[in-house]
Amino acid sequence: MAAATITKPHVLFVPRSAQGHINPALAFAKRLASEGINVTFIITTKLSKSAKISDCSSITIDYISDGSEEEVKEPKTIEAYYKRIKAVFSANLAEFIQRQKSTGSPAKLVIYDSTMPWVLDVAQEWGLLGAPFFTQSGAVSSIFYHLKQGSLKFPYEDSTVSLPALPTLQINDLPSLSKFMDSNQTILKLLADQFLNLDRAVWVFINTFDMLEKEVVEWMASRWPIKTVGPTFLLQQKYDKFSNQTISLFELKLDSYKEWLDSKEAGSVIYVSFGSTASLGKEQMEELAFGLIKSNCYFFWVVRSSEMDKLPHNFNSEKGLIVEWCNQPEVLAHRALACFISHCGWNSTLEALSYGVPLIAMAQWVDQNTNAKFIQDVWRVGVAIGVGENGIIGREEIAMCIAQVVGGERSIELKRNACKFKKLANEAVEYGGTSANNIQDFVSKLMS
Numbered sequence: 448m449a450a451a452t453i454t455k456p457h458v459l460f461v462p463r464s465a466q467g468h469i470n471p472a473l474a475f476a477k478r479l480a481s482e483g484i485n486v487t488f489i490i491t492t493k494l495s496k497s498a499k500i501s502d503c504s505s506i507t508i509d510y511i512s513d514g515s516e517e518e519v520k521e522p523k524t525i526e527a528y529y530k531r532i533k534a535v536f537s538a539n540l541a542e543f544i545q546r547q548k549s550t551g552s553p554a555k556l557v558i559y560d561s562t563m564p565w566v567l568d569v570a571q572e573w574g575l576l577g578a579p580f581f582t583q584s585g586a587v588s589s590i591f592y593h594l595k596q597g598s599l600k601f602p603y604e605d606s607t608v609s610l611p612a613l614p615t616l617q618i619n620d621l622p623s624l625s626k627f628m629d630s631n632q633t634i635l636k637l638l639a640d641q642f643l644n645l646d647r648a649v650w651v652f653i654n655t656f657d658m659l660e661k662e663v664v665e666w667m668a669s670r671w672p673i674k675t676v677g678p679t680f681l682l683q684q685k686y687d688k689f690s691n692q693t694i695s696l697f698e699l700k701l702d703s704y705k706e707w708l709d710s711k712e713a714g715s716v717i718y719v720s721f722g723s724t725a726s727l728g729k730e731q732m733e734e735l736a737f738g739l740i741k742s743n744c745y746f747f748w749v750v751r752s753s754e755m756d757k758l759p760h761n762f763n764s765e766k767g768l769i770v771e772w773c774n775q776p777e778v779l780a781h782r783a784l785a786c787f788i789s790h791c792g793w794n795s796t797l798e799a800l801s802y803g804v805p806l807i808a809m810a811q812w813v814d815q816n817t818n819a820k821f822i823q824d825v826w827r828v829g830v831a832i833g834v835g836e837n838g839i840i841g842r843e844e845i846a847m848c849i850a851q852v853v854g855g856e857r858s859i860e861l862k863r864n865a866c867k868f869k870k871l872a873n874e875a876v877e878y879g880g881t882s883a884n885n886i887q888d889f890v891s892k893l894m895s
């Protein structure tokens with residue numbers, strides 16, 4: 448008698464087309480594949496044309512258009528832009544699901560980026576289950592819930608805010624877009640829509656781990672079927688070390704920086720990066736450049752090609768190395784690192800914590816403000832630099848913060864705390880850890 452063939456459950460994974468969303472989604476998707484799930488990772492046609500894709504053989508990559516690759520007249524408002532993306536993508540996703548139903552392995556579930564809640568509507572319309580994946584922290588997710596529900600009013604009214612399971616937050620700790628030209632705060636409203644239809648989700652995945660955000664995770668879990676699965680980039684390391692670069696919108700030029708880092712003493716280099724989208728003004732870039740020189744430390748600075756012309760004219764320092772892009776987890780894991788000057792994107796925050804690297808927080812927008820608050824006051828793994836009256840952080844302040852974090856009085860406490868979270872993050876993803884167990888539990892339910 449022929450042995451019965453076991454069909455692997457099939458999951459469609461729909462990430463948002465931005466590096467900070469793709470990275471954690473891809474790591475999670477690959478981990479699911481390594482647990483025996485058949486994963487189709489759906490990226491936009493535009494992304495498929497611009498990104499470099501490698502080492503994704505364990506999953507299937509497929510493409511859907513959201514219309515953004517077509518050269519049409521730009522809609523006048525952000526709302527109109529997203530409305531068009533949503534309409535085109537939803538229609539194409541519906542078609543994709545229909546086509547896919549007639550294959551030998553129809554999908555059961557769609558895991559989608561939580562900032563695209565309409566994907567759940569499409570999935571359910573075609574008889575599939577839906578589960579959002581939050582790429583921001585639990586704390587930030589909870590703040591967006593309160594914004595959506597109206598218990599937190601926008602524009603923010605009070606100077607301090609008390610929300611369940613969160614520390615008291617000042618206005619500056621809350622998600623904001625004041626530094627951007629989004630005067631109606633449309634993007635914040637769209638982000639609050641992550642909670643539009645969450646009661647219909649069968650699971651809610653968050654890229655965090657229980658010991659990092661225990662209280663707020665518990666609070667959320669009392670309302671929704673929460674599953675913490677982070678730090679997702681660590682989930683993959685066992686199979687695929689430093690896998691962050693496998694769908695990359697940026698080119699990793701000659702990685703001779705490894706030699707440079709290898710030549711430095713342990714704990715002697717400041718790593719500086721503002722992620723994939725944040726953009727500093729020219730004056731701020733200059734202050735940062737001279738602050739780094741003033742610190743007299745070695746520094747390794749990622750300046751994306753679009754930002755290069757903001758560096759001071761002929762900027763050059765024998766103690767500094769500037770690159771356009773790097774494999775960030777690999778750099779953070781290097782013994783030469785002393786601290787990380789970061790915009791506090793959620794991935795960068797998790798990556799720094801996972802390698803025990805203290806932070807200097809220079810938050811720019813949205814969730815980064817809240818992440819900076821937690822870095823400084825809750826986890827106590829870094830210092831946050833507040834902007835001066837003119838909206839600029841001066842070179843003196845930058846050099847002073849570096850001195851505090853590298854070798855200053857607080858440096859030992861910060862490093863100790865960072866190392867504590869490194870241990871906890873690794874425990875969460877290892878066999879028997881909370882994130883690993885949550886994934887196991889999800890996989891076995893999906894299999895049954």
Ligand code: UDX
Nearest residue numbers: 467470582583722723724749772773775792793794795
């Ligand atoms: C954004 C938001 O800031 C973040 O908080 C949100 O939840 C997701 O999207 P981004 O601003 O790009 O992302 O920052 P971050 O979240 O830190 O993600 C950047 C990613 O790019 C990280 O995974 C980092 O490892 C990677 N990176 C960055 C590199 O691989 N190389 C670099 O040189 C710089």
